[in-house]
Amino acid sequence: MQYNEKNTRRDYDKGGISRHDLNSNPFQQMAQWMDAAKQANSLDATAMTLATVDETGQPSARVVLLKHFNDQGFCWYTNYASRKGQQLEKNPKAALSFYWRELSRQVQIEGTVKKLSAAEADEYFHSRPLDSQISAAVSHQSQPVDSRQTMEQKAEQLKAQYKDQVPRPETWGGYLLAPHYFEFWQGRPNRLHDRFVYLLQDGVWKIQRLQP
Template sequence: MSIADLRKDYQQASLDETEVAADPVEQFGKWFQQALQADVAEANAMSLSTVNAAGRPSSRIVLIKDFDQRGFCWFTNYDSAKGHDLAQNPFGALLFFWTALERQVRIEGRIEKISAGESDQYFHSRPLGSRQGAHASHQSQPIASRAILEQQLAQAVAQFGDQPPRPAHWGGYRLVPERLEFWQGRSSRLHDRIVYLKTAAGWQIQRLQP
């Protein structure tokens, strides 16, 4: 079969602007809970897109760890490629794709670091191996072999044991949303697209053509 012939007709559900919540975070929470209830694989996985100072975009999958009215949070190494991008250009986009529900959520806005206290709290809730790994890996930097990475891990374990502190270069980011789009697949590619736009008066809701 040709790649061009690969297609699926989406028929599970619909989305109408009269049915969504007035607040987009509330609407996201509703869809996220439905994704969990449907046992969607890695429902908390999202694509994070950033842009560097030269205007070149980059995307990768990260895991959402919290969301509320302040925004959407994840954790990483601040010295990583995405960390460097955000230091140069503090705007980005998130994308959730829940295939089993034929749904996407796109979120755009300004990205900021969360407080050290919030980062500490989450870091110490992580499995020990993940905490040790945060010390061992110089994320996004070249390395000659896997063996060297394992040596760095052994050094971190020897130095910190089972009580590694949060490294200063590791912590959380929060995307403060300015635009959220909820996409429901429909038949014949006539998908439902409902977008929330942040205005001085609050959230404005619009339907977009597919």
């Protein structure tokens, strides 16, 4: 089996970024780019690839949805007993990556991760649609299951039991990644792209242009 995409490429022509375009605060810069992605009707603008590493050094990556961020960090919700949850328990370092194809932009963020409080998890869990709460309660995320039917039966039982809201499973909650590194990438024609990193040094964000 061979799959060849050697000739698949396109030019990125959505403009460039220069040092004086950048906000000195990378969280503000991220907010500006997130706003722009939404204005460009980027589907799943808040979807980010989350990379974690297990205790042997093996990385794994999957998409999760960014739910909120501020100057402290970037937050998502998941199951603490999932594969990523187990990896973060042992190694609380992670990386996030956003790609907004409509704008030819990528953002990479690296930092350390901690759990959000139970109160924050409760608040967000119960703000979700009832069916989503049921699915989260039914799923032992990342564990094997014999059939889909097994999960659907459990969901039906919970639907009959709870009409307004479902108790939040103890293993379901949020994480916050506190960054020490950001990279903003703007695709440019002919592969001479713009890249700027923000590095946290002695509590101050230093900005540096990188070669593409």
